[in-house]
Amino acid sequence: MNATARLLHILLVCMCVSAVQARIWAWVLSMPYSPPEEGPMGLRERETESSPNSQKSDMVACDHDRACGKGFSCDRHFGLCVPLRQEGKYCRRDAQCVRGLSCMFGKCIRSIPEGQEGARCKVDKDCGASMCCARHHGERVCKRRLVLGESCFVPDGGLAFSINQICPCDEGLLCRGNGQPQKRETEFVYNPDSTSWTCQVPKH
Incomplete structure (x- = not known):
């Protein structure tokens, strides 16, 4: 047997011994033995499978939603493609939420059919x-009109009123202060300091 054949024989024996030892130790430690993936591609594939959000690290620059792939939208403030948000997640516009959700009050919520309350x-x-149609937390949404006996006072203006508004009284009712005599509609006196105004049936 020449030197080359002897060397190949030794290498083959060492490889067999290494595999046998690995299986023996795996059996002793009750651990399943599986050889590593071949090459760096196998490791990269396993990392991708174990990290479903790994795509987030591959940020893509954008200036509109069409520049991003399916399941992504363009964050116009940062100019980057970001994953669509699920229900309850923060958002700044509808396009950042998944299908069927709308961005209202800064979060992705289920879309409400047109004309309905909210x-x-x-x-x-x-x-x-x-x-x-009145503002609620800054958003213009459909709200119900106030019914008999409900508080109806609103301030002259200001930040609070511009963010949250209430509807007028329902048809056939008027917003009036409690205890004010109302003999005729022309005698009505507007008192902006009162906060005890309610929807009432007009008195003639």
Whole structure:
């Protein structure tokens, strides 16, 4: 047997011994034995499978949603493609939420059909009967009009009123201060300091 054949024989024996030892130790320690993936590609594939959010690290620059792939939207403030958000997650616009959700009050929520209470609106006619279009936490949404006995006072203006508004009283009712005599509509006196105003049936 020449030197080359002898060397190959020794290498083959060493490889067999290494594999046998590995299986023996795996059996002793009750651990399953599996040889490592071949090459760096196998390791990269395993890392991708174990890290479903690994795509987040591959940030793509963008200036509109079409520049991003499926399941992503363009964060216009940072100019990067980001994954679509699920229900309850923070957002700044509808396109950042998954299908079926809308971005309202800074979070992705289930979309409300047009005209129903809580749906987005621009004017009163966008809402159903006995409702108006008023701001709620800054968003213009359909709200129900106030019914008999409900508090109806609103301030002259200010930041609080511009963020959260209430509808007028329902049809046939007027917003009046409690205890004020109302013999005739022309005798009505507006008192902006009062906070005890309610929706009442007009007195003639």
